[in-house]
Amino acid sequence: MTSGGQTSGRETSGSGDITRTLDLLWGTGRRPSRGPKPGLTLERIVEAAVELADREGIGALSMRRIAAELGTGTMSLYRYVPGKAELLDLMLDRVQRTSEDPGDFGDGHWRSTLEVLGRAALALYRRHPWLLEVNQSRPILGPSALDGMEKVMSRIKPMGLSDPELLSVIVMIEGYVVGAARTQLYQQEVEHTSGLTDAEFWEAQRPALEKAMASGRYPVMAGLAEDTFSSDFDHFEFGLQRILDGLELFVTARTAETAPASAPSSIPASIPASAPSSAPAAGPDRSAGPDRSAPPDRSAPPDRSAPPDRSAPPEQPS
Numbered sequence: 001m002t003s004g005g006q007t008s009g010r011e012t013s014g015s016g017d018i019t020r021t022l023d024l025l026w027g028t029g030r031r032p033s034r035g036p037k038p039g040l041t042l043e044r045i046v047e048a049a050v051e052l053a054d055r056e057g058i059g060a061l062s063m064r065r066i067a068a069e070l071g072t073g074t075m076s077l078y079r080y081v082p083g084k085a086e087l088l089d090l091m092l093d094r095v096q097r098t099s100e101d102p103g104d105f106g107d108g109h110w111r112s113t114l115e116v117l118g119r120a121a122l123a124l125y126r127r128h129p130w131l132l133e134v135n136q137s138r139p140i141l142g143p144s145a146l147d148g149m150e151k152v153m154s155r156i157k158p159m160g161l162s163d164p165e166l167l168s169v170i171v172m173i174e175g176y177v178v179g180a181a182r183t184q185l186y187q188q189e190v191e192h193t194s195g196l197t198d199a200e201f202w203e204a205q206r207p208a209l210e211k212a213m214a215s216g217r218y219p220v221m222a223g224l225a226e227d228t229f230s231s232d233f234d235h236f237e238f239g240l241q242r243i244l245d246g247l248e249l250f251v252t253a254r255t256a257e258t259a260p261a262s263a264p265s266s267i268p269a270s271i272p273a274s275a276p277s278s279a280p281a282a283g284p285d286r287s288a289g290p291d292r293s294a295p296p297d298r299s300a301p302p303d304r305s306a307p308p309d310r311s312a313p314p315e316q317p318s
Contacts (some may be wrong), residue, residue, distance in 0.1 A: 117170070
């Protein structure tokens with residue numbers, strides 16, 4: 001563990017003055033007087049910090065560099081924000097601002113909302129790759145973060161799960177997205193650092209791989225379709241949909257468990273209500289009284305070969 005809000009070289013949210021950070025996020029603290037440079041504001045400082053991190057990575061972030069970006073002295077920034085740790089939390093909340101258009105959260109069904117959440121989170125990491133370098137296990141919850149949680153939670157409430165389970169659904173989607181985003185980021189980084197494109201990298205391995213496949217040692221791998229490793233296949237979307245399929249099954253099962261026991265079972269949509277059932281009847285239905293539409297069957301005498309069943313008391317007349 002090192003000082004300055006870093007662990008193993010990684011930035012950590014919530015490592016500054018928590019009270020001061022919350023004051024800045026929610027606008028409850030003392031507002032500074034205008035700085036030496038006209039137009040300098042907390043919002044502009046945060047925007048400049050985000051732009052710098054987007055361009056050069058989180059490692060380039062420092063109060064001195066941000067001041068240089070804004071064309072002002074470093075000490076001017078401290079009139080607005082205590083330091084880099086608090087600034088980082090303001091940056092994290094800034095990039096999480098959500099759309100005000102309700103239609104941007106799907107068509108109203110919880111599955112649609114989670115689809116939007118997954119795709120939007122992946123796009124967020126693509127716009128701001130430095131987010132993957134920040135330990136956000138202890139986030140400072142500002143207005144943007146809470147706005148986003150409120151909008152998502154309100155739309156997935158109809159899943160019928162407990163509140164901890166609803167939170168776990170969001171954690172599940174976020175975890176999946178982070179893994180996918182990190183893989184994509186690594187692919188971009190290695191192409192830049194190695195100087196080889198993906199096509200060139202795999203082409204260099206072709207002779208060795210063809211020899212291995214011809215050896216007969218890997219029959220399953222050798223029999224894979226030619227497009228198995230094609231970049232045209234959207235692995236992210238495939239995985240996201242399978243996660244949502246699993247959640248759909250879970251929600252259906254939970255709904256069945258919590259349904260009232262007295263609720264009548266619904267008739268399958270594929271069988272008309274007037275169609276006769278092909279299954280044998282379980283026994284006579286006495287709830288509607290005797291059926292007098294047909295004469296009794298007297299073609300066979302009663303079977304008296306077996307003794308009467310005395311395991312149950314005789315039915316008393318009503």
